[in-house]
Amino acid sequence: MSNIKVENLTKKFEAATAVDGISFSVGPGEVFGFLGPNGAGKSTTINILCTLLSATSGRAEVAGFDCASSPDEVRQAIGIIFQDPTLDNGLTAYENLLFHAYLYDLDRVTARRRIAEVLALVDLTARKDDLVRKFSGGMKRRLEIARGLLHYPKVLFMDEPTLGLDPQSRNMIWEFIRTLKADTGITIFMTTHYLEEAESCDRVAIIDLGKVIAIGSPAELKAGLRGDTIRLVAKDNDALAAEVRERFGMDAKVSEGAVTLTVERGEEFLPALIKTIRAEITSVNLTKPSLNDVFLALTGKSIRDEEADPNNVMRAMARSSKKRGH
Amino acid sequence: MTTLRHNAKAVYVITFREFKKFVRERSRLLGTMARPILWLFVVGGGLSRMVQPEGGVSYLQFIFPGMIGMTILFASIFSAISIVWDREFGFLKEILVAPISRFSVVFGKAVAGTCISLVQVLIMVVFIPVLGIHITLAQFFLLIFSAGMLAFSLTSFGILVASRMSSYEGFNIIMNFIVMPMFFLSGAMYPVGKLPPVLKELTHFNPLTYGVDALKNVLLSGAAGTSMGPEYPLVFDLSIIAAFMAVAVVLANWSFRKAG
Structure with a gap:
């Protein structure tokens, strides 16, 4: 029994193949990391698993449902924390959560109870009636995690959950992830290009140029060196x-x-x-050995190099200007 | 498959959100109300000195249906364009990954735009006695009904346009090339019959013409037959709006599904 099953998944865009025949599976209660440089195909894969993109070929199954033929069932079973913020800044934290609860068909009583529950989990109860506009980056990310958990998903997807956060917020989010795993047995699928984060996962798939080039626990991967x-x-x-x-x-x-x-x-x-x-x-x-060495040994390049990539700098600038602008 | 009840809930909460934000953003509320009042009393007040009343209707009374049409046009298009904001700031993704149909999203946005338009129309209704226009209760309901149809079709039309826009930069193009021409070529400011032939021809292709005409049918029924009154029968106006609404809803759905 696996909560995510991907077989020979391929996604071609007009110019390039973003995901090139990847296969893997993730078991219940696992924290699974997708590690690779930017542009490796991580977000494309996550978008296919979340039913936002359709695959060119191959199969993807989440929580026992086919992503292509049963998208609504998949959507009800998953929670997603996207790379860029997806909160409504003009609503309060509570209203953002209420909106989500209704979209996921929770009744009024259940919605109220669970909102209180997730707000307490991410330590935002005191700020629930503040507009999200006033929140810091770390608080917004915590609220997004709370929202992603509101409908009790079987699988939680996190696309670079700690990107652009200060070390303190980053630690806090990792604490949530560990607590969640221990308390609920939820499956967590996360993408990252931070090696320290990948080290904390149960298993890691290393992806480069759209292909999974290694898969296993961090210890196993390093032992392979x-x-x-x-x-x-x-x-x-x-x-x-x-x-x-x-x-x-x-x-x-x-x-x-x-x-x-x-x-x-x-x-x-x-x-x-x-x-x-x-x-x-x-x-x-x-x-x-670190996971970067694993990556280096397999591809001849370092994951960290990508961080200085001009495109990423542009992305980071766009992100921060968006934050300012809103 | 998601249930009908679940999708109805989604439509409700999408509308609820727009309403919350509308009420919260005082400047937007004030701005949308100030525009028609400014036109009505400053432009209308000035021009009414130069234009002779006809069929017992003064120019100030004549442009009132047009101002309601303008309120609906702006409120509907603005509400629909919020999809572009949602896309820009990521919130649209939260809606798109939810287990609800794309139709519910479009329908929810259209209902929200309609409700917000109608609230503004209700505020404008206060001016009816001020302007010395007399309507019956039945006419009042007919007014709200016509306004609602017009708002729903214009919001759907706005969603169609918004789903094609990838950034907010296209907003000025929409204002200058769609919204303003629609307003000026609708008979809101001057009787369609008195326009030069080429412009008059263009008004026939403008759905807002029939919306404004429907409102004139309700509010200026006494002036029927004169150039200050309605051009077409109410049933004809509402039929055209209904047809426009059907096309706009279908195309908005198709376009939104395709875009995201």
């Missing part, structure tokens, strides 16, 4: 890489102005390497 990452910078990186390959028979990759290699027990290997190598090394860095 079989070792630590050594990052070396030399005057001539290509010569250093060639030398490492020749002397140690290791797969040394040159990327981003550094040579990276993976070894077991790096702290023991490193002195030996430095003693024997002739190339002039200017910088050495040893790290125990």
Whole structure:
């Protein structure tokens, strides 16, 4: 029994293939992370699962219903927290929740009881009659989470739930997620490009260029690396890489102005390497594996690089100007 | 499938939301009320000195149905255009992922626009005795009925336009190329019969012409036959509005479904 089942899902837009034949399933009560750089196909996948987009081919099933043929059943069974805010700033927190309750067919008594319940959960009871316009980014996100839970969904989708939030709000939201999981056994599907967040998930699918390239618990994924990452910078990186390959028979990759290699027990290997190598090394860095290394090992690039992407800067600007403007 | 009761609830809450916001935004309420009053008493008051009364109807009385038509036009189009705001600020997504039919969303918006228009029409009704117009209770209900039909069709028309707009920048285009021409070519300000032939021809294609004419039928029935009175019989006006309403509702639904 799985709460989300995706088989060979593909979404093509006019110019590009955003999602390219992905398959995975998520069990009940799991916190499942979709990790990848921006533009990897995360939001497209979430939009298909939420019935906002139709797939070009393949199947997607949520809470036992087919996303293409039973969209209303899927919608009733899911809660969604979108990347960008979707609250009505001209209504109060309470009114936003009431609106949601009616859209999801809760009766008056149930609606009132659950609104009080979710407001308490996200610690906004005292602010319930304030216009959302006056809320901070973190409060808005908490209210959106409260709203997403109002109709007791089986699956909660969160698209970059902590994007643009300060560390304090981010921690608070993660606390909610853990409490929720413990208290309700709800399935949570979240996309993120924050590695620390992915580390907190039960299982993670790493997605790049529309394809799932690895899937498993963070521990499993890191174990797959079989070792630590050594990052070396030399005057001539290509010569250093060639030398490492020749002397140690290791797969040394040159990327981003550094040579990276993976070894077991790096702290023991490193002195030996430095003693024997002739190339002039200017910088050495040893790290125990993180999910970024998994991504790096699989794609040859780092997830973090994407954050400086000009498109993202534009997006971030658009987001903040929207906040100001409203 | 979602039930009819569930969708009716959605229509109710969409209307409720628009109403809440309408009442809350005092400036919008004041603005929408100030416009027709300004036209009526400043423009109408000025021009009534130059225009001879006909059939016992002064110019001030003559433009009153037109001002009600204007109130309905602006209120309906503004209400429909809020879809563009909702899209811009993300709230539309909250509605689109809800387990309700797209038709309920469009219908809810149309009902909301109609209700908001009618509230403003009811406020305008206060001027009926002030202007020395006498109507019976039956005529009052006929007035509300005609206004409601006109509002519903214009809001649907507005939704059709709004669902094609991706940003609020198109708003000025709509104001200048749809709303203002509709208003000026509707017989609200001057009798259609006295317009130059080319403009007169254009008024025939303007649904607001029949809306304003229906209101004239109710409010200025005494002047029938003169150029200050209605052009067409009330039944004819209402039939045209009904036909326009049917087309607008169907197209608005189709367009909204396609857009999102």
